[in-house]
Amino acid sequence: MFWKLFKRYFLFCGLVFNVGLLYSVYSFSHALFDGQTVPGVFFKMAGKLTAHNSTRSVGDVLMSIGNALDTPVYYWQPYDRQQWPTVGPDYASPPSIGVEPRKSFYVVNTNELIDAIHYSKPGTTIVVADGDYTLQAKRFETSNDEPTKYNPIVLKAEHPGKARLLMTSLEGLYIARPFWTITGFQFVGQCPNQNSCEHAIHVVGGAHNVQIINNEFIDFNAAVKVNGNAGMYPDDGKVLYNNFHFTKPRETIYSVTPINIDHANNWVVSHNIIRDFVKSAGNKISYGVFMKGGSNNGIIENNLVLCNSTKQRYPGSTIGISAGGGGMEDRRGGVRYQTNKLIIRNNIVFHCSDVGIYLNGGRDTLINNNTVYNTNGIDVRFEESSAMIFNNIVSGHVRVRDDAKVIAQAGNKIYPRGFFTNKEELNSLFVSPETGNFTFADSKTDLSKGASPYPLQQNEKLADFCGDDIANKQQFIGAFQNSSGCFYPTK
Incomplete structure (x- = not known):
């Protein structure tokens, strides 16, 4: 009885190996005709095969072959954000955001910030003091009032880069109205389960002419998410610097x-x-x-x-x-x-x-x-x-x-x-x-x-x-x- 099980086991392993091998040969030839390099083909096939326990051993072999042939090209020194002065945030000389209402109010803690986001009126600039703000609800919906081109709502850090919005929610700011501008913040996702921290900013429906300028977004699956809702579409937006x-x-x-x-x-x-x-x-x-x-x-x-x-x-x-x-x-x-x-x-x-x-x-x-x-x-x-x-x-x-x-x-x-x-x-x-x-x-x-x-x-x-x-x-x-x-x- 034991010997029969032993033989069946090895027959099964052989079958799996040969199926993996035949798949590899097919994929290899198909990929080469598509113009890929030989190491690239090995890496691509290995990635697919190692995703399954039954073919992982074949995938590991192909990965080894690819590594042996490859001339590696990679980023070989510590990343330095300052290397590219024409792109990314500029906290010392922030880019223009267009119209900024003179009427403003100042917030210094999380509760004040949440209230300001939810109840602010058109023609207002919300100025957020330096510091950390922990946001832990499912989402933070913006005001239901309707800003306009000349009476927008601006949410800005008092000193760009020094106000951090720490989020453990599925979504952060939920913007469903037009003419909002968000600028100068660090958005930091801190979700222990990475299926959360989906969006730092979610722009939906009638939220046209939204501007997202001069911010940093860390550890969000889709930090800026834009989509239609109920037959309305958030057109004419900007994601800059x-x-x-x-x-x-x-x-x-x-x-x-x-x-x-x-x-x-x-x-x-x-x-x-x-x-x-x-x-x-x-x-x-x-x-x-x-x-x-x-x-x-x-x-x-x-x-x-x-x-x-x-x-x-x-x-x-x-x-x-x-x-x-x-x-x-x-x-x-x-x-x-x-x-x-x-x-x-x-x-x-x-x-x-x-x-x-x-x-x-x-x-x-x-x-x-x-x-x-x-x-x-x-x-x-x-x-x-x-x-x-x-x-x-x-x-x-x-x-x-x-x-x-x-x-x-x-x-x-x-x-x-x-x-x-x-x-x-x-x-x-x-x-x-x-x-x-x-x-x-x-x-x-x-x-x-x-x-x-x-x-x-x-x-x-x-x-x-x-x-x-x-x-x-x-x-x-x-x-x-x-x-x-x-x-x-x-x-």
Whole structure:
């Protein structure tokens, strides 16, 4: 009896091993035809196989092979926020927030803050004193009164960066009215269970023209969440000059996307730092920022997206910027696309285990003048996706699949990674791209050659990643024209 059980056990193990092996061979050949490197294919297959106890041993073998072949590229020095002076919060010289009501009142403790958020009137500035404010309810709903363009409600830290909102709730501020501005705070998620601390700010329904400017968000699954509600949509919002990051990988089954914008039109996501958004549970897929759900005319520009600032290689997929994310069925107006006429420009995206820019149902997407390093490149996918791709610097490749379309492309510099080694050919162009110093290695580098005219909109005024104005019909490739003074080397 024992011998029969013993034989059955080994037959079962052999069957599982061979199924895993056959799957690996199939996946390997399929991925190679998709243009991935050999180490990248091993890592991708290993990530899938190690997620299941029955195939984990095969996955471990493939991971070892990938590591043996790979030429590792990672962020090899301590992260230093000061290295990128043109993006993220500026507490010394805060950016403009537009209209700020003269009528104000001052709050100094948590109860006063909660009351101010809930009962404030249009045309009011709520000034929050320095210190820590512990917020522990399910959510904190804003006033039911209706602010206007010239009578907004502004919630601001008295001294930017010195008022911390410590949250253990599922959501933080729940904004369902227009013309709110939130500025100068540190939002800190302190939930022992990472399935909580979903949103620091949730913008819903009729909350159009909301501004989220010059803040820091730490340890929230989707720190800024925007979506429609009851047939109303929070259009025309802004997420500017913020810093989004996690202190460790998120062990959650829920979406990990620091900036998550659904259904809403005309949102601008600009000059933010978005980093270390690794998801270690569930499907292990995370995004830095996406728009989806039938949104129109969004802009994602001039952001620094650093998927992983550690030496650790994590299983799963980190993706920088996306039109459509993982997709959603609930789409504004019942449209087929996830986004329409989204612009992705002047961003630096690096150290992502998957692609830097991903279109999933992104119709008429303009992708121009981005610098994408140590990722799998740009992925345009599904028949609803169509893209115009100009003047990008990309390590990896531009992949078009599942009936997607590239309407036009020109002026791009594509640096394929070493097929057998994953070696980055792009390393020679910049001083230290591994650590985010994208200063040109040769000061005589001229990236105007071969570039297409920058696709400025009519009467549009715009600066590049490094803050230099872009003139009409100007030609350059990548996220900036001149790197001088743009990247401060760390000590």
